[in-house]
Amino acid sequence: GYENLMKLNSCLYLREDGSLPHVTPEEVERHAEGLICLSGGPDGPIGRLLRAGQRAPAEALLRRLAAAFPDRLYVELQRHPGENGLPEAERLSERGHVEMAYAMGLPLVATNDVYFPDSKMYEAHDALLCIAEGAYVDQQEERRRLTPQHYFKSPQEMVTLFADLPEAVENTVEIAKRCAFMAYRRDPILPRFADDEVEELRRQAQEGLKARLAVIPHAAPVEDYEKRLDFELGIIESMGFPGYFLIVADFIKWAKDHDIPVGPGRGSGAGSLVAYALTITDLDPLRYSLLFERFLNPERVSMPDFDIDFCMDRREEVIRYVQEKYGHDKVGQIITFGALLSKAAVRDIGRVLQMPYGQVDRLSKMIPVEGVKPVSIEKALAEEPRLREEARNEEVVDRLLTYGQQVEGLLRNASTHAAGVVIGDRPLDELVPLYRDPRSDMPATQFNMKWVEQAGLVKFDFLGLKTLTVIQNAVDLIKKTGRHLHIAADGAQLYDPPEGAVDEIGAIPLDDEKTYKLYARAKTVAVFQVESSGMMDALKRMRPTCIEDIVALVALYRPGPMENIPTYCEVKNGKKERASVHPLIDHILEETQGIIVYQEQVMQIAQEMAGYSLGGADLLRRAMGKKIAEEMAKERPKFEKGATENGVSPEKAREVFDLLEKFANYGFNKSHAAAYAVVSYQTAWLKANHPVEFMAGVMNCDIHLTDKLAVYFEEVRKGLNLPWVPPCVNRSQASFDVVEGELVYALGALKNVGLDAMRLITEARRPDGRETPFVTIFDFARRVDLKRVGKRSLEMLARAGAFDVLDPNRRRIFESLDALVAYSAAIHEQRASAQVSLFGEAGDDLPEPRLAHVPDWLPAERLGEEFKAVGFYLSGHPLDDYMPGLKRNGVMTLEEVTRRAEDAPVLAKLAGVVAGRQERKSARGNRFAFAQLSDPTGAYEVTLFSDTLETAREHLETGSKVVVTVEATMEAEQLKLLGRSVAPADVAVTDGGAAPGLRVFVEAPGAVGSVAEVLETAAKAAARSARGPVVFCLMDPDLPGEVELEAGRDFALNPQIKSALRSLDGVMAVEEF
Incomplete structure (x- = not known):
């Protein structure tokens, strides 16, 4: 019965025709065994027929169900009375249901169509439906189907409601008695990888270690590696996980064989030497003192869990390989459910109540955030007096917060786990019910991650890491120039690569002086993990000189441990003595300047000082980290006893235990920190040694994100002072490129153009595989089918100056595009219809159109048009000459404001050129606006409410240069700017001093x-x-x-x-x- 229930549940969602979830009568019949069937109430298939007056088809369907479910079919009755008794639809349906049940000898059952726990939640639930449907609460009469009666009624309420049909209520008890199934927890189920998985794992691990040791510097004697490998294999075998390691190793090997970038490791899996030998990870755990027991603890049996990073562009290829290898019906994603948190609940409910945007935004911002999540509305009301005051003063706010409390925490949507994939040894719908996300062609489990494991399925994490794509892009661009990674642009050799690893980023040396200078100067825009202003400040203080410093910084830069960064930096740079905790453990803390930074250090201290096994030390770490009081009460005397037996005084033992308890809560997984520090180092090394190719690789990954391109291009132009070429139909590719040491701006990075359309241009430039530049704009129109490119894309190319090489008058090209597109279309239509003479090209006889006879745009207009196409100013910025005077008067750049807002909200002055303004009217009639502006460091948007807008409107015409006083805050890593005042920029510049020219x-x-x-x-x-x-x-x-x-x-x-x-x-x- 349970298996058939799963099958039917899967049938609901796995249809590919886009229809609403449903099952067919044939599917119900096929999977009827072991199930009790309820016929459905007034909205069920039989009820709908009865309401439509189709008694004969209703009887036929009921008989069909009775045949499929002998002695297991109940005729379902539902009553949701209103002020005037039962609705007409329910009366019609119930009469027919009862008559047919008695005629066929079928039992009745009373149910309630439940949508919310109690009737008080009716209005809040209706608001929730409005959120889903994009409707408003005030539209209720036209759209409401539910009533306050659709709640979970008590047994007594049901008895009263069906007093005239007592058997219908009694049968609910009978059904409950007949349903005696309890889902059981299965042991992990995996497809069999080899006949003898234990032997196969040993063979691959031993051969892999031998291959590794042949090329890497040894961190310990070979015997130590072999001994560690044998120890790990013994634990893996005893816990029954050889198959898991082999499956992971297989798809990672396939990815690497197909040149799909794979991360060096992630999470605690990097602590396994077996994983390193199998090339699952690329970090030598002995080199970084990583612990296997942190990954797989023999004293606490749980599934191993490798998190694998793949290039984001090619991750799907690896998943497809797994599907092909094990079977499409045996591989699936995992469902996740999005809950409605307090801030989102306030915003969503405010919208369906048609409250003014500004008011809802203000209320939402009053809800405090703890960590990364907002507190509950109940807690916010207790902590924030302004919120209580708003609720007291305005009925609609009180209603908003009441509804918000009732719906927060409810599930808002279903989607799929970003990375989780399960692999079974049989079709998944025999183990769990399945669901299909509309955005994916792969089924997902209807159980979330927790319950999938209890059903016996093992999760494999296929994560897409953009940084791996960045690295691969850069390496490909370096190879395209004919160089290798170890050769700089000037021909100098950067390092001696190991044999066979000439172009492998994993082979670069970890002691490159230029890379550590880049870190120390905090020139880390686009460098993985260290891009934020806070990280840059920490780097300047730390002045890293080795990879261990980067590992430590990755671990330290988090709330809590962050307070230890100054001490780490002072000790490292000789400004402070390293503190001694105890001679027995000081060597463990040496690499972190006497500070406990890693969870592994907590484990090692427990082992060295108190005699714990590393497995037992991991249990201690978990108990400390999760603050499990019962476990801590057991562990403290055990630790103190072990330490005193090791010659440590009782007082010191208690002190160290307290120290461990404090840092276990903050401690970071060193395996993960080391893996991500290596990826960070790889990006820093590329930026230090191959900056042009690196920045091109970075920009290609964000080619459609104008805000990020603006930051990266600023780094290219000013931060690194690299040579670059503006968009050009003769030199640019669809993507960012590097030619003769110059970064060539991508045609595909322009706004509102497609990469495919831009490839039409670059392909036409290579008719026979060789670059043949366009000579004139007419030559361009003859060789490129401009109709396929599209007029809108051509306008962007003209605005950006991509045709300057053919005609420097941008406006002339822009205003001649209709004629050029028509000319191009006529030529290409002739070619398509094969009207080609024997002695000439098609279109040779077509006269070239006359171009518009107009002067070019003025410089400011030219920049404005360029901005429309690029999203920021390439060849200059209208405020470039203003900024020195503005800065003297306290005006900051967008870049500066962003950095300050990352730490705390800030009130600042921003200069900007107005790119656009949209005004809106709230439900209460108040006007507000969104204004788009830019300064020399980037583009931004400012929200202005009615009081500010009234005085600011005259200054916010497109193209105006202004200074805006803003309140800047960071929300979910997005800069939010609220305008307080606006003034003309020329007033701020002169201010009694020199005038602009x-x-x-x-x-x-x-x-x-x-x-x-x-x-x-x-x-x-x-x-x-x-x-x-x-x-x-x-x-x-x-x-x-x-x-x-x-x-x-x-x-x-x-x-x-x-x-x-x-x-x-x-x-x-x-x-x-």
């Missing part, structure tokens, strides 16, 4: 004299104005570009002068610089 664009030389007159008049009338330079720019469509002439550097300048100049005939524009 003026660039005057004129159409003809004759206008220069008029400008000079205005400037002379202004000098007399405004003697006290700030002074600055003036430059004339002559614009002529027949010239290749503008001609600049400096008029002088000491003119009296003010806003009135700009207005006067703009009004002159022949003056096209006046800009500040």
